[in-house]
Amino acid sequence: MDARTLKEGVVAGRLDSDALASGFADLHKPLSDHEALVAADRCYFCHDAPCITACPTDIDIPLFIRQIATGTPDAAAKTILTQNIMGGMCARVCPTETLCEEACVRQAAEGEPVQIGRLQRYATDGLMKKGIHPFSRAASTGRRIAVVGAGPAGLSCAHRLAMYGHDVVVFDARPKAGGLNEYGIAAYKTTDDFAAREVDWLLKIGGIEIRNNTALGRDVSLDDLTTEYDAVFLGMGLGGVNALTAPGSDKDGVLDAVQFIADLRQVEDLSTLPVGRDVVVIGGGMTAVDAAVQSKLLGALNVTIVYRRGRDRMNASVWEQDLASAKGVRIITNASPVAVHGNGTVREIEFEFTDDDLDPTGETFRLAADQVFKAIGQKLDGDNLPDLDGRKIAVTGAGRTSVKGVWAGGDCAAGGDDLTVTAVAEGRDAAEDIHAQLMGR
Amino acid sequence: MADLMTDFVGIKSPNPFWLASAPPTDKEYNVRRAFEAGWGGVVWKTLGEAGPPVVNVNGPRYGAIWGADRRLLGLNNIELITDRPLEVNLQEIKAVKRDYPDRAMIVSLMVPCEEEAWKAILPLVEETGADGVELNFGCPHGMSERGMGSAVGQVPDYITMVTRWVKQNTRMPCIVKLTPNITDIRKPAMAALEGGADAVSLINTINSITSVDLDLFAPEPTIDGKGAHGGYCGPAVKPIALNMVAEIARSPEMAHLPISGIGGVTTWKDAAEFMALGAGNVQVCTAAMTYGFKIVQEMISGLSEYMDEKGFASTAELVGRAVPNISDWQHLNLNYVTKARIDQDLCISCGRCYAACEDTSHQAIAMSEDRVFTVKDDECVACNLCVNVCPVEDCITMVALDAGALDERTGQKVAAEHGDWTTHPNNPAVRTAAE
Ligand SMILES: Cc1cc2nc3c(=O)[nH]c(=O)nc-3n(C[C@H](O)[C@H](O)[C@H](O)COP(=O)(O)OP(=O)(O)OC[C@H]3O[C@@H](n4cnc5c(N)ncnc54)[C@H](O)[C@@H]3O)c2cc1C
Ligand SMILES: Cc1cc2nc3c(=O)[nH]c(=O)nc-3n(C[C@H](O)[C@H](O)[C@H](O)COP(=O)(O)O)c2cc1C
Ligand code: SF4
Ligand code: SF4
Ligand code: SF4
Numbered sequence: 001m002d003a004r005t006l007k008e009g010v011v012a013g014r015l016d017s018d019a020l021a022s023g024f025a026d027l028h029k030p031l032s033d034h035e036a037l038v039a040a041d042r043c044y045f046c047h048d049a050p051c052i053t054a055c056p057t058d059i060d061i062p063l064f065i066r067q068i069a070t071g072t073p074d075a076a077a078k079t080i081l082t083q084n085i086m087g088g089m090c091a092r093v094c095p096t097e098t099l100c101e102e103a104c105v106r107q108a109a110e111g112e113p114v115q116i117g118r119l120q121r122y123a124t125d126g127l128m129k130k131g132i133h134p135f136s137r138a139a140s141t142g143r144r145i146a147v148v149g150a151g152p153a154g155l156s157c158a159h160r161l162a163m164y165g166h167d168v169v170v171f172d173a174r175p176k177a178g179g180l181n182e183y184g185i186a187a188y189k190t191t192d193d194f195a196a197r198e199v200d201w202l203l204k205i206g207g208i209e210i211r212n213n214t215a216l217g218r219d220v221s222l223d224d225l226t227t228e229y230d231a232v233f234l235g236m237g238l239g240g241v242n243a244l245t246a247p248g249s250d251k252d253g254v255l256d257a258v259q260f261i262a263d264l265r266q267v268e269d270l271s272t273l274p275v276g277r278d279v280v281v282i283g284g285g286m287t288a289v290d291a292a293v294q295s296k297l298l299g300a301l302n303v304t305i306v307y308r309r310g311r312d313r314m315n316a317s318v319w320e321q322d323l324a325s326a327k328g329v330r331i332i333t334n335a336s337p338v339a340v341h342g343n344g345t346v347r348e349i350e351f352e353f354t355d356d357d358l359d360p361t362g363e364t365f366r367l368a369a370d371q372v373f374k375a376i377g378q379k380l381d382g383d384n385l386p387d388l389d390g391r392k393i394a395v396t397g398a399g400r401t402s403v404k405g406v407w408a409g410g411d412c413a414a415g416g417d418d419l420t421v422t423a424v425a426e427g428r429d430a431a432e433d434i435h436a437q438l439m440g441r
Numbered sequence: 442m443a444d445l446m447t448d449f450v451g452i453k454s455p456n457p458f459w460l461a462s463a464p465p466t467d468k469e470y471n472v473r474r475a476f477e478a479g480w481g482g483v484v485w486k487t488l489g490e491a492g493p494p495v496v497n498v499n500g501p502r503y504g505a506i507w508g509a510d511r512r513l514l515g516l517n518n519i520e521l522i523t524d525r526p527l528e529v530n531l532q533e534i535k536a537v538k539r540d541y542p543d544r545a546m547i548v549s550l551m552v553p554c555e556e557e558a559w560k561a562i563l564p565l566v567e568e569t570g571a572d573g574v575e576l577n578f579g580c581p582h583g584m585s586e587r588g589m590g591s592a593v594g595q596v597p598d599y600i601t602m603v604t605r606w607v608k609q610n611t612r613m614p615c616i617v618k619l620t621p622n623i624t625d626i627r628k629p630a631m632a633a634l635e636g637g638a639d640a641v642s643l644i645n646t647i648n649s650i651t652s653v654d655l656d657l658f659a660p661e662p663t664i665d666g667k668g669a670h671g672g673y674c675g676p677a678v679k680p681i682a683l684n685m686v687a688e689i690a691r692s693p694e695m696a697h698l699p700i701s702g703i704g705g706v707t708t709w710k711d712a713a714e715f716m717a718l719g720a721g722n723v724q725v726c727t728a729a730m731t732y733g734f735k736i737v738q739e740m741i742s743g744l745s746e747y748m749d750e751k752g753f754a755s756t757a758e759l760v761g762r763a764v765p766n767i768s769d770w771q772h773l774n775l776n777y778v779t780k781a782r783i784d785q786d787l788c789i790s791c792g793r794c795y796a797a798c799e800d801t802s803h804q805a806i807a808m809s810e811d812r813v814f815t816v817k818d819d820e821c822v823a824c825n826l827c828v829n830v831c832p833v834e835d836c837i838t839m840v841a842l843d844a845g846a847l848d849e850r851t852g853q854k855v856a857a858e859h860g861d862w863t864t865h866p867n868n869p870a871v872r873t874a875a876e
Contacts, residue, residue: 041509044832047792050812105789109833 005277005301009370010253012274014299020270023297027188027323028092028118036122039115040069046105051116054103056417056425057084061100061116068123077127078134080120085159085428086152088128088198089181090421091121092189095286097319099421128197133204138165140207143438146171146229148216151179152420153235153410155202156427157434162207164435169229170208173215179237181420183262186290188297217382226405231434234385234393234401234408235427238378238418244282248340249374257281257291257375264294276371279303280349282337283375285315291373292329303329304367306351308336308358338364346372380412389414399430407434443748445741447481447756449721450614450639450699452572454481454545457756458712458740461703461724462487462549462575462618465734467523469533476537478734479741482545484642484724487522487577488530490552490562495521495584501662504651504671515677516727517651519662519669521583522551527565535569546570547616551577551589554599556606563611573613576603576638578629579620579645581672591645594620597632604636616701619643619685621678626685627692634698641689642701642724644682646672675727679705683718690719691767707736709743716756717763771863776856778848779823779839781805781816787836788814794827794837802826819849 004014015023031039043065051061059080067076080087096102096117104113127134143166147154150172158168176182181195203210214220216236225232241256243249253276267273275298281288284307296303305324307314311333314321324331335351336358342348346369353363380392386401387394392414399407409416409426416422445456459482460466460475467486475483489495497520504517523530538546548571552558566574578594585592593599600617607615617633619626621644630641648670652661660668682704689695702720706712707728715723728736744756753759783794790812798806805820806827816827828837842848844857862868 038510041511044791044793047796048808049792050790105791109789 005299008277010274010276013271014275015271017271019299020297024187024191024270024294026191027186028121030125031115031118031122036068036073036119039119040065042106043069043114044105050103050105051100051114054100055083056099056419056421057087057090057428058425059083059087059100059120064123065114065116065119068119073123073126074130074132074134076119076123080124081127081134083428084421084424085156085202086181086198086420086424087120088124088201089152089185089190089195090424091117091124092194093181093185094419094421095317095319098317128201131201133201135159135163135205137163137205137207140167141165141439143167143230144169144228145231145233145434146225147233147235148172148225149179149234149236149410149412150174150177150199150210150212151235151237151410151423152181153237153412153423153427154179154233155199156424157233157235157407157409157431158208158427159202159205160428160431161434162205164431166207166230166435166438168208170210171214171216171220172210172212173218173236173239175212177210177212179235179423183265184258184287184290185265185420186261186294187265188294217384222384222386222403222406226403230405230438232406233399233427233430233434234406234412235410235423236382237411237423239381240379241374242377242379244337244374244376246337246339248342248346249337251340251342251346252344253342253346253370254340254372254374257283257287257373258378260291260373261287261294264298270298273298275300276369277301278368279371279373280367280369281305281373281375283307283373283377284309284313284333285375285377286320287378288373288375289316289320289324289329291375293324293327295371295373296327296329300371302368304332305329306332306335306337306367308334308354310334310356335365336360340372341366346370378411398433399426400433442745443753444755445481445745445748447722449545449701450573450616452482452545452547452614453543454722455543456481456737456741456744457716457722458737459483459545459547459701459722459724460729461726462547462577463726463730464520465726465729468525468530469537472533472537473540475729475734475737476541476544479737480544480734481722482547482572484547484549484575485530485534485571487549487551487580488527488562488566489522490558491527491565494524494526497521497524498664500664502671504661505675506651506677513727513731514675515649515651515673516675516730517649517662517671517673518646519582519671522549522577522580527562531565531569534566534571538570538572545572547573547575549575549577549618551580551584554588554593554603556610559603559606560610563607563613567611567613571613573616573639574607574611575616575618575642576607577618577645578603579618579643581620581622581646581648582670591620591622594618594629594645595623597628600629600632601636604633604638608637614639616640616642618645618703620645621647621681621685621704626688627695630689630692630695630698634695638698640699640701640721642703643685643689644678644704646674647678647681649673674704675731676705676707679707679711683714686715686720687718687764687767690761690764707731709740709747712740713744713747713759714763716759717761718767719761719764721760722756772861774859774861775865776858776860778842778846778855780818780821780842781823781825781827781837782840783814783816783837784835785813787833789833789836790814791832793830793832797826797830821850 045062064076064079101113107113147170178195279295279300281292339350353361386403393408399409407430410423447457462484466483506515580590584590617638650660702715703724712723
């Protein structure tokens with residue numbers, strides 16, 4: 001421990017570049033050829049496999065694993081990508097422990113599932129490394145479709161539509177495409193600029209034009225789009241963040257976790273990114289864990305996640321919680337923020353313990369904090385959108401909204417579970433529905 | 442601990458585990474290490490006549506097939522007999538036997554099909570103090586092209602002739618090693634018996650091509666673009682070897698012919714199975730070549746533990762114990778009715794039994810919405826396929842119906858008495874007899 005570690009306040013360069021590089025390295029190392037064969041050998045090629053059912057994109061897992069085991073990993077990649085064009089990113093970011101791998105029969109048998117995620121990455125990485133894009137466009141249909149948001153939902157929808165021969169224009173408010181793949185996912189899950197490389201690879205299908213720095217509601221309106229295009233898909237995710245209501249929440253140093261993560265994902269040199277000595281993260285989901293872990297990896301001395309309900313209610317999976325603990329993050333549960341203290345800038349944050357019904361107990365405590373990250377949920381941004389269901393766009397069937405000719409999917413649409421893979425599935429399914437409707441089938 | 446001491450045609454060894462004639466027994470260095478590891482005996486790598494030794498290929502000589510996790514299941518080789526000078530081998534045999542008098546030392550031989558050749562080599566072997574000879578009538582590649590090995594083993598008359606020469610020219614016990622590359626193993630075995638063989642050993646390797654190089658379009662192992670068939674051994678050949686051993690053991694004419702069981706012996710259990718089918722001891726090659734000599738420790742401890750559990754004081758009590766139960770299909774009891782039973786606590790819901798039965802058998806397994814698999818007794822023909830494909834041991838078992846119970850498939854009650862094909866009404870022979 002040196003002076004940099006102990007230095008109070010929000011400062012850059014707490015760790016040297018070696019420590020930063022090793023901390024932010026690939027969370028799950030890619031499988032070597034040998035490891036992949038050993039891992040693939042464990043698959044039983046189940047009938048109507050439960051892992052497929054558990055995959056939101058219904059990848060034929062036993063088939064692709066058998067293709068790896070029989071020495072044809074490129075065929076395996078095609079099996080994966082046919083169902084999930086972002087199979088490469090999903091292999092890195094899917095909480096497999098609550099999806100396919102949880103359902104794997106070898107989890108039931110031995111508590112050790114087949115390493116589906118890592119095998120998926122093995123196959124897709126291999127294909128992408130060779131620069132192969134295994135899909136091609138059908139003859140042009142002359143139809144034009146507008147997609148709002150170049151995140152997983154939008155890109156998946158765009159790719160499927162382009163494949164069917166439609167021309168797609170994707171509008172995105174941000175300077176880069178990829179959505180949260182580019183701006184949100186934890187850095188150690190998508191190293192070496194994978195998000196951008198995957199977008200480039202995906203666009204090789206042709207027929208997709210991306211217009212960055214173009215926001216719906218600011219630069220274009222939904223009316224413009226419905227008039228100009230044959231169909232519109234909304235995949236703009238959740239741009240807003242929920243507000244913290246505790247008094248003092250407006251003090252300096254109280255920040256949105258997603259903004260912090262976006263900055264982190266975009267910074268060239270991590271040693272220039274400032275982080276507090278005492279960091280408190282409020283929330284219990286993946287964003288909270290990612291903000292906390294990455295603060296720790298940047299060199300914060302004390303990082304604490306405080307969640308208002310019990311551990312079992314946390315949205316972050318047990319695996320994610322354990323990852324946080326392993327990195328030295330402390331998790332406090334059943335406590336809600338009641339006040340942020342400090343003179344202009346946060347110094348301390350005060351919590352009150354709550355019972356399981358969130359009723360206050362009267363017991364309070366304070367944590368030193370020079371940085372507080374709010375990770376208490378994102379929300380849909382924007383006006384003049386189709387009808388909502390709660391706080392998201394209401395959809396029926398494969399993403400049909402209340403407005404004719406307008407579909408929605410991914411985080412902005414009601415009903416999903418806010419995962420990359422779900423966004424990909426919904427984008428794909430909406431594309432199928434749009435295609436069927438446009439072609440009169 | 443049970444006594445594993447074995448007496449095979451008068452040759453004593455501390456346990457029934459011998460190394461088969463092959464690379465593990467090709468020289469003094471290997472055999473000393475084998476004896477240190479605990480092997481009961483060895484059959485020295487086959488010797489040829491005096492003079493310039495044979496030569497081996499200088500490219501790869503093995504091919505293989507693998508199971509999950511690259512577990513070696515079958516090995517194929519195109520190696521010939523020893524490629525070292527006869528004198529060197531004989532000196533080494535003598536030295537090792539002197540230092541390990543309690544271990545069995547058998548010398549495998551293959552010389553041309555002329556009495557002089559056998560007369561010449563046998564005294565040299567005797568002089569080493571070896572306990573016996575094994576006649577290699579089995580090597581299926583290379584040597585057979587020169588009129589030796591399986592070229593002899595495939596002609597029963599030659600077997601009798603050569604065995605006779607050997608018996609006439611030495612006092613040493615003579616084991617005849619048989620090739621499986623024939624249609625009826627009993628013929629060469631009988632031929633050996635007629636020639637005066639003290640025992641037979643089987644099997645030698647099976648003609649095989651393990652794989653084809655799909656870029657070179659040549660069999661593997663590939664030597665400069667070409668491949669020749671080799672001899673197959675290892676776990677994959679065990680079922681074939683077991684059957685051949687059983688065929689001989691159950692032939693009344695050969696009931697007392699000692700058998701040394703060879704072919705895919707990999708664990709103590711494999712050895713015990715060969716012995717139960719009538720082998721007085723076993724020989725091992727591929728398992729040692731795969732895992733090294735140390736495996737004999739597991740074989741020794743495993744067989745002892747099993748014999749203790751069974752209360753067998755000596756291996757003789759195990760040898761041949763299953764022979765009376767080797768039957769013909771026509772005598773199997775058709776009134777013995779079983780049904781598959783799935784242990785729901787062990788089931789991991791993989792659905793393999795369902796796929797197997799539904800697609801390829803009798804549509805006798807039901808699959809519920811929530812992946813519970815159950816057997817439909819009214820469809821199950823008791824084929825055992827589901828048991829064989831289930832990844833969890835003992836998860837599916839075949840349970841016999843009691844006499845008098847209803848077989849829901851046939852709608853008939855299970856008969857108490859034995860009833861087989863010989864008396865079955867559908868048997869044309871039975872119908873003719875009744876007419
Ligand atoms: C910090 C963090 C970590 C996460 N980690 C994981 C994880 O490990 N695994 C996992 O499966 N999921 C994770 N998620 C969730 C996952 O990232 C999202 O579910 C997924 O990205 C949703 O995809 P989407 O296409 O619906 O939206 P987004 O990825 O949010 O993409 C929406 C796109 O729309 C654009 N946009 C927004 N508004 C407008 C507008 N008005 N006009 C034009 N464009 C607009 C945005 O710029 C963005 O590019 C994480 C989320 C966060 C916030
Ligand atoms: C490389 C190799 C060389 C062999 N050479 C001989 C030999 O010289 N003489 C012989 O009688 N059998 C030879 N065999 C056959 C073995 O002794 C044995 O019969 C056969 O491999 C089956 O036993 P296993 O399944 O335990 O390997 C050889 C086998 C192998 C693999
Ligand atoms: S559940 Fe597991 S073992 Fe079965 S097919 Fe899927 S990955 Fe393979
Ligand atoms: S024993 Fe055969 S018929 Fe019966 S359930 Fe099993 S696979 Fe089906
Ligand atoms: S094969 Fe075995 S484990 Fe798999 S579903 Fe059938 S009974 Fe269960």
